[in-house]
Amino acid sequence: MTVKKLTCPVCGSEEKTFKVSEIYIQSLVRLKHGDEAEAPIIDALQQEIPVERRDKLKGSRYYRQLMESFAPPQGESTASRAINPDWVAVGMFLLSLFFLYQIFATQYGAFWYMVIMVVVAFGAYLFFRTRLLARYQAQRDQESGQRGLVEKSVGQWMKLYYCATDNVVFGLKKDETVPIDQMRPYLLAKSQ
Numbered sequence: 001m002t003v004k005k006l007t008c009p010v011c012g013s014e015e016k017t018f019k020v021s022e023i024y025i026q027s028l029v030r031l032k033h034g035d036e037a038e039a040p041i042i043d044a045l046q047q048e049i050p051v052e053r054r055d056k057l058k059g060s061r062y063y064r065q066l067m068e069s070f071a072p073p074q075g076e077s078t079a080s081r082a083i084n085p086d087w088v089a090v091g092m093f094l095l096s097l098f099f100l101y102q103i104f105a106t107q108y109g110a111f112w113y114m115v116i117m118v119v120v121a122f123g124a125y126l127f128f129r130t131r132l133l134a135r136y137q138a139q140r141d142q143e144s145g146q147r148g149l150v151e152k153s154v155g156q157w158m159k160l161y162y163c164a165t166d167n168v169v170f171g172l173k174k175d176e177t178v179p180i181d182q183m184r185p186y187l188l189a190k191s192q
């Protein structure tokens with residue numbers, strides 16, 4: 001095999017160094033296609049496990065563990081993405097039109113009272129709108145800043161190598177190494 005190697009700053013050897021992104025990809029291949037799938041790096045890493053632990057650490061459990069340890073940095077969950085307050089207001093307006101129509105048809109006595117409530121509510125929205133929009137914009141800026149940070153640290157991750165002898169990653173800065181379990185905080189700190 002002629003994969004480019006990098007010399008480990010700890011042991012001074014390149015014999016057991018592997019590219020982090022390739023370990024990750026090959027562990028995914030094994031997870032998806034099983035033990036028979038071609039993944040020479042995973043085979044080599046498996047040889048590094050002490051014999052007494054080799055029986056416990058195999059199969060999909062081992063591949064998943066590898067995949068998780070070597071995975072690239074990811075952003076926070078996107079579940080709480082900022083929503084433009086104007087869209088919320090438009091939605092509320094349509095909803096209140098619907099309710100007003102219902103009240104108009106069934107309880108005419110309360111209709112004008114409800115109209116005043118809706119007008120007051122939207123007046124309040126317009127009053128606070130500038131502040132709400134500013135908060136929305138700040139949230140958006142934070143989200144895109146974080147996206148940039150994650151993109152940058154994935155770029156750094158692509159350059160990393162792992163030494164199986166010393167259980168460290170390296171390759172960003174000459175002679176700098178970190179334990180594999182510190183990889184993600186290290187990458188994020190490097191991308192600030």
Ligand SMILES: [Zn+2]
Nearest residue numbers: 008011163166
């Ligand atoms: Zn080493």
